[in-house]
Amino acid sequence: MGEFRRSTAVPHLEVRRSCRENTCYRPHFHDTFSIGLIDNGSSVFTGSSAGTIRLQPGDVVVIPAGQVHACNPGEGPWLYRMAHMDQEWAVSLVPRCAAHRLLSGVGVLRRDDLHDRIAAAMQVVFADQPSAHIEAEFAAALGDLAAATPEHLVPSGTDATLRTRLRPVMDRLRRDEANPQLDELAQLVGMTRYELVRAMRRATGLAPLAWRQNARIVRARHLLRSGLPIADTAQALGFTDQSHFHRVFRAHVAASPGVYRG
Structure with a gap:
């Protein structure tokens, strides 16, 4: 079960409410700055090299763009909310030193006041408030997050220099309709x-073909938000059929393309 809402005033800002009972996410990354709220139930967070962190109600999870992670239910129903936003927009709302703290890695904060503060910011998106109101709410919320000390911090494990060297590979993975041969x-x-497999894991947190699938789903989200039909989105991204597209999309988004598109 899930619900997505996008701001008409700030188009890159998206929030969701979901309830899950079974494993629903494979390791993945977003091209956005993301904040998660655990509202009820337990879940297990896994990062690319961090082992596991058990999350509990009231936790706030801060995930910079490009950080590989997965979060799945523990026992019983798991209720959570997520906000995804353009990372440059997010850091523009806080001072530079605060932005550095927000982008230092995946943070888990265990304070009820922060959970309530982020929940209030998300609510202005569900209410589709004007852009000035949204920016004020998120500026205050992000400032509070940056000032707080995380209970857990998973530093960024990616290698920027290696990513630059691997750019021709990543460009090819994005461009080719079929899976390129590793050789x-x-x-x-x-x-x-x-x-190459070891280098891609060190640079991005994922093996080459897993990274390609994730990049396709990131692009699919943009296309679906723009209003492109599901069948056209699947074709544009080189999926052999819609059922394959649905399976891969669900594994990364924990929702069908139809539910996500709205």
């Missing part, structure tokens, strides 16, 4: 296929 990708950057 061909490795030749682009002078590596063996085994070196």
